[in-house]
Amino acid sequence: MGGKWRNLKWWSNSFWLLFFLGPYLRWDDRQAVLFDIPNRQFHIFGATILPQDFWMLALLLLFFAILLAVVTAVAGRVWCGFFCFQTVWTDIYTWLEEKFEGGPQKRRKLDAAPWTFQKIKVKTQKHALWLLVAFLTGVSFVAWFQDSFTLWGELVRFEAGMASTVFIGMFIAGTYVLAGFLREQACLWLCPYARIQGVMIDKSTILPTYDFVRGEPRGRIKKNQKEEDRTTGDCVDCNQCVAVCPTGVDIRHGQQEGCITCALCIDACDAVMEKVGRPTGLIRYESLEGLETGHSVPLHKRGRVWVYSAILTFALSGIVYGLSTLGAxxxxxxxxxxxxxxxxxxxxxxxxxxxxxxxxxxxxxxxxxxxxxxxxxxxxxxxxxxxxxxxxxxxxxxxxxxxxxxxxxxxxxxxxxxxxxxxxxxxxxxxxxxxxxxxx
CATH class of the missing domain: 2.60.40.10 (Immunoglobulins)
Structure with missing residues (x-):
């Protein structure tokens, strides 16, 4: 289902174009960004970072770890819902699947149908593209650690080294299985960030939230029923919010471990509200405290956000200082x-x-x-x-x-x-x- 948040999700997915295109940028006579592990050198445009400068890597890891914490504390699992490679690659695989096999009902019907030439053709095309995306993913990963043009030359001549071949093979298998088949199960059962980020959320965190005061009690719309005779809340119990959820969460039961805060349920609910002539926002980004009391704690009054911000500033300042004093x-x-x-x-x-x-x-x-x-x-x-x-x-x-x-x-x-x-x-x-x- 389309909508504002679905469009935003596609735009955030485009962030990963850097992963595919980055290795082909050139700087002087070499690759602009190259993590040359065999020679123990990291080339980042004009800067060359050697093992003696790896203290900056520790600060960089600290920066991203705290950035994840502060974003989660403020707006939930934004990384999972909009930027995580598992989420993005699953979106791409699902989009390809829908192009070849149609919507969920058509796919179920096709799966249950006997094997015909047409079914084999459709399945072969879909899986071939899935494998192509997985192959490009593996090559793009290795290209960050080996000159990209040299790597492609070795692949074309079937002369790629053992390490390159093994890593490309691992990424092909991992991407094909995780994005093509496991999908949301990887988020629910394999990913540790689901548990880690879950404990970073509090009552002041802004999340996709169901307005239970306005929505309950749920009930179907009765034909020719007048508004003043209505005894139910705004939720018409259509279950569209559950149908569009990548992990099958029912947001009406409150915040749950499977919710990756992708906000697709907001698009689904708003579309239904517009059809039945009721105000949108029954499901919206809001804190639990905001629903209960009518107002949320301002960001500048949240102590943990200040602590996280101070650590972020320290790490970023150290990285900037290190890069600015990095001599040839x-x-x-x-x-x-x-x-x-x-x-x-x-x-x-x-x-x-x-x-x-x-x-x-x-x-x-x-x-x-x-x-x-x-x-x-x-x-x-x-x-x-x-x-x-x-x-x-x-x-x-x-x-x-x-x-x-x-x-x-x-x-x-x-x-x-x-x-x-x-x-x-x-x-x-x-x-x-x-x-x-x-x-x-």
């Missing part, structure tokens, strides 16, 4: 402690350092090192620079000598700066350390 190259400096310093024959003091350079670029680059510190400082070990492998940490040992006359304290600051270039872009990173001399 990174430097760490380790001072050798055995010994802390060495006195040279000319009276100068020498310290030993290990420079660890993390190259986040997609190519090997040449690194130049500059040391700044006490007057007369000289660095050896990297006068002509050195090569840093892409996606790896490259260590380099350098020695720094300072005339003893330039040392005014036992410990003095020293700064190392590394630079490299790629095309017309110049990248640099600095790190401070200490230069240690004899006690004064």
């Amino acid at each position: 190259i990174d430097l760490k400096v380790l001072h050798d402690r055995q010994p802390l310093f060495v006195m040279q024959s000319d009276g100068s003091i020498q310290n030993k350092y290990t420079l660890k350079v993390l190259n986040k670029l997609s190519d090997d680059v040449k690194i130049m090192v500059i040391a700044e510190g006490p007057e007369g400082l000289k660095m050896t070990g990297s006068e002509d620079g050195f090569n840093a492998r892409h996606g790896n940490v490259t260590p380099r040992t350098v020695f720094v000598r300072v005339p003893q006359s330039s040392l005014t304290a036992e410990s003095m600051p020293i700064k190392f700066t590394i630079t490299t270039s790629k095309g017309t872009e110049v990248f640099s990173s600095s790190r401070e350390s200490v230069f240690i001399g004899p006690a004064r």
Whole structure:
């Protein structure tokens, strides 16, 4: 049944076009978003995230977990009803089924009919498209972890690797079975979020709700009955709200575990109310508290929403900070402690350092090192620079000598700066350390 919420559901389903089309976006000479697990690199447009930056992944997971919690607390299982891949793929499979086999009555009639050429043709076409959607789902998933054009080339030549083949096969089987056959049973019996989100809902949560005050007692419309003679509520007991529910929930019995808040029952009820000449909104988005008292607690007065929002802000701020400070190259400096310093024959003091350079670029680059510190400082070990492998940490040992006359304290600051270039872009990173001399 069509309606405002059904249309909104289709629009929200289009969110998953990013899943299918995202791997084909290009950035410079590579895929725009590529989770390269074998090389331990995540490429997100111009940023390359290595294992050293995976603390941002923890914040990202925290952000989405709390986002799920706050949305559920405010408006129920919006994720389940409008965005969940199980819901979306089931909608697509059901839509394809209706195109080939018709509505529920026609489908039941076709299933009960003997196997004829026409029945085999219809069933074969439907299942072939189901398998095609499942295949594209599997390929699209793998394409986020392997260059999409390379993957398609391997598939066409039947040269796909074992890991790619296994994952595509798993997605074909999973999508075909879950969306084609299990459907709402996956929501009721397999999905843990049904239980988790159920306990996040309270009396102030806005949900598709049946107005029991206005609707009860239920009763059929009697022919030629005048409005003033009516002894029943607005609910005409047509059961359309149950018929359109993906999980078969009767919303008139209150909030239940199977309700995924997709709001299709609202469309069904409003259509019936318009036909019988009664006001719409018998089933509407409303909180239980709003039905009972006539008003709901404002959002800004709900403490848990403020707590959730604070955690969301913290996680998002950390992610933004991490991405904004993400450099193409990174430097760490380790001072050798055995010994802390060495006195040279000319009276100068020498310290030993290990420079660890993390190259986040997609190519090997040449690194130049500059040391700044006490007057007369000289660095050896990297006068002509050195090569840093892409996606790896490259260590380099350098020695720094300072005339003893330039040392005014036992410990003095020293700064190392590394630079490299790629095309017309110049990248640099600095790190401070200490230069240690004899006690004064």
